[in-house]
Amino acid sequence: MTLIKKQLSGEDKAAILLFALGPEASAPLVEALDDATLTRLGRRMADLGKIDADVLNSVTEEYLKLHQSEDPLLRSTHKDVVTLFKFAIESDRADRLVNELNAPKKFTIWEKLSRLKPEMIAGYIENEHPQTIALILGNIDSSVASRVIAILPEEMRLSVVMRMSKIESVPRELVRDIEETLEKELSDMQGESGISFDGMVSVVDILKGLEKEVARPILDQLRDKDADLFTQVDRLLLIFEDLKELSDRDIQTVLKHISSDDLVKSLKGATDEVSERFFSNMSQRAAEIMKEDMAVMGPMKLADVEDAQQGVLKIIRKLDDEGAVNLGSSDDMV
Structure with a gap:
């Protein structure tokens, strides 16, 4: 996706600068960074995609002076990240960070819930205590939570909303228990096609990691072979x-x-x-x-x-x- 100047975050600018400078010049900048920061910047570099010349110019004038191209769109790729890490830090640490970078993105339980149909979420939680429902809905996407509340039994809605408004701090142990319970229930859940939700997430994650020209034929074939499964995957993609x-x-x-x-x-x-x-x-x-x-x-x-x-x-x-x-x-x- 082409980057727009006004949308750039601090991490965007740092990632563009590292890409623009190249591995050798960037090495002193990244040597002292901790693993978490390096991983974040590495992921951002890999995701930059096409970089408009105007954006590069806004981040560093020097880059445009050193790199002239007839192509107004340049591309930072996963290869640039690997090259930078290999050049800047010791081999074992670089290999470990590259492995982390290559690992598929893992959805949190709250991200998984936010991608479910509101009716499915409501079906899972309607028999829970209103306080538990309030905690769950308070942790998922607010637009999804509002649609779930609209589905809940009328006598339960006010109680849930009032409890949500009073939530300030929740013991971490309680949140962890709820997360573990939800993870188990989602793992056991099967959709219309019989595939578990975790299995569905894995399928979506793999498809997202494929080039578009590879993923599209797979989806087309899936539509022909199993329309229900295709619909579920397509909605999550x-x-x-x-x-x-x-x-x-x-x-x-x-x-x-x-x-x-x-x-x-x-x-x-x-x-x-x-x-x-x-x-x-x-x-x-x-x-x-x-x-x-x-x-x-x-x-x-x-x-x-x-x-x-x-x-x-x-x-x-x-x-x-x-x-x-x-x-x-x-x-x-x-």
């Missing part, structure tokens, strides 16, 4: 929350291909961060009108919101296949 990572250019392209009505319905169930990504790429007047439309629309059925979001995601996947938008490198989304 790209969720509405992932759209906050799209570039401004891609958001503007998406806006040209979806109706205002579908977008309004989709944003009713989105986080403020995702909504703002769309609003910030409209004119001020258009954003105000859309916010007004969302306000007067009133409550919507969860199923209608999900249908609208899936419709938008379907259009975005098609745009990605056509090369009109970029859902990211193989380390992000396919």
